[in-house]
Amino acid sequence: MTAGENSVQSNKSIPDLAPLEAVLFDIDGTLCDSDPLHYTAFCQMFAEIGMEVPDVEFLSKNIAGKHNDDIAAILFPDDIPKGLKFMEDGEAKFRRLASENLPSIKGLYKLTKWIEDRGLKRAAVTNASKQNAQLMISKLGLQDFFDLVIVGSECERPKPYPDPYLKALQLLQVSKDHTFVFEDSLPGIKAGVAAGIPVVGLTTNYPENLLMEANPTFLIKDYEDPKLWDYLEQLDKKREEVVEKQPLEFPNNLGYPNCKREEQEILVLEFENQIQTGRQMQAFVHETKNK
Known part of the structure; x- marks a missing residue:
């Protein structure tokens, strides 16, 4: 698939x-702009094993963004273990290069x-x-x-x-x-x-x-x-x-009525300004429910 x-x-x-x-x-x-570093590492690796370096277009279409297992199979279809070792060594070279300079996008x-x-x-x-x-x-x-x-x-x-x-x-x-x-x-x-x-x-x-x-x-x-x-x-x-259209949420046990957002905001202000103790809160909620 x-x-x-x-x-x-x-x-x-x-x-x-x-x-x-x-x-x-x-x-x-x-x-980060790391692909040039990957390409440099690839070039060094291919040179070490005496292989021709694939061109940039080939790397873009077949290598870039792929998992190492898939890259190994593409580069060395007849010798996967060799391909995996190649990728492992190439990654080590990349890390050395990236440690020295890794420009952000x-x-x-x-x-x-x-x-x-x-x-x-x-x-x-x-x-x-x-x-x-x-x-x-x-x-x-x-x-x-x-x-x-x-x-x-x-x-x-x-x-x-x-x-x-x-x-x-x-x-x-x-x-x-x-x-x-x-x-x-x-x-x-x-x-x-x-x-x-x-x-x-x-x-x-x-x-x-x-x-x-x-x-x-x-x-x-x-x-x-x-x-x-x-x-x-x-x-x-x-x-x-979207936020403006959403109704304010209140705990059910406070007993706030379902009303428009503007009315709810007024209730919040009244609550903050008037409620000082648990008894006052209960009285305020009772009054609000009976309006």
Whole structure:
């Protein structure tokens, strides 16, 4: 079964997600511009074993965003153990390179502040190894930002299957109808779409026409893209409208009547100003119920 089968692709736009509950991020190429480092590590590894280095287009279409087991099978279909060892050594080279320099995607910290200011839940969801994921998040200073980190190897199936994103929704206890994803690769976008979550794709390293094949909600260049902030502004406005229409909730034992929001707000003020003791509270509630 492919990721597209049994897909529950969301047709929601970002503003329609209000009130937003959570934001999910891929890591490689989404939080940081790590793909050039992966390519450098690949080049060094291929040179060491005397193999021709695949071109960037091949890597983009066949390697980027995939789980290491799948990459090993693509590069060494006749010798999987050799492929797995190759990937393990390549990951070690990548970590050395990333430890020296790991640039964040432009505008990342502006976006993380927006998310923190609104108290949203957040998770990193990646096909990278756990070691790589932890290193990149640490180098970016985001250890305290994420509520949890989901890696593909800890799921039944990695991306492009929806399992990692479905696991994130389950653990965060949020709805796909009030969550969206940031992704930069074809497998990653397919995974989010198959999980029924709107996906914002980043054209960090891959052409728009390639990413559009996976049906993202829309594409952005980076986190300073005006298109993204226009949608987030609409989302804030939509949230205010949704909240304004929701009735205030009161404990049943207080006996507040069902009434318009404006009347409820007046009752709250009266309660705060007049009720000082348990006896006074009971008297006030009794009067309110009998009006």
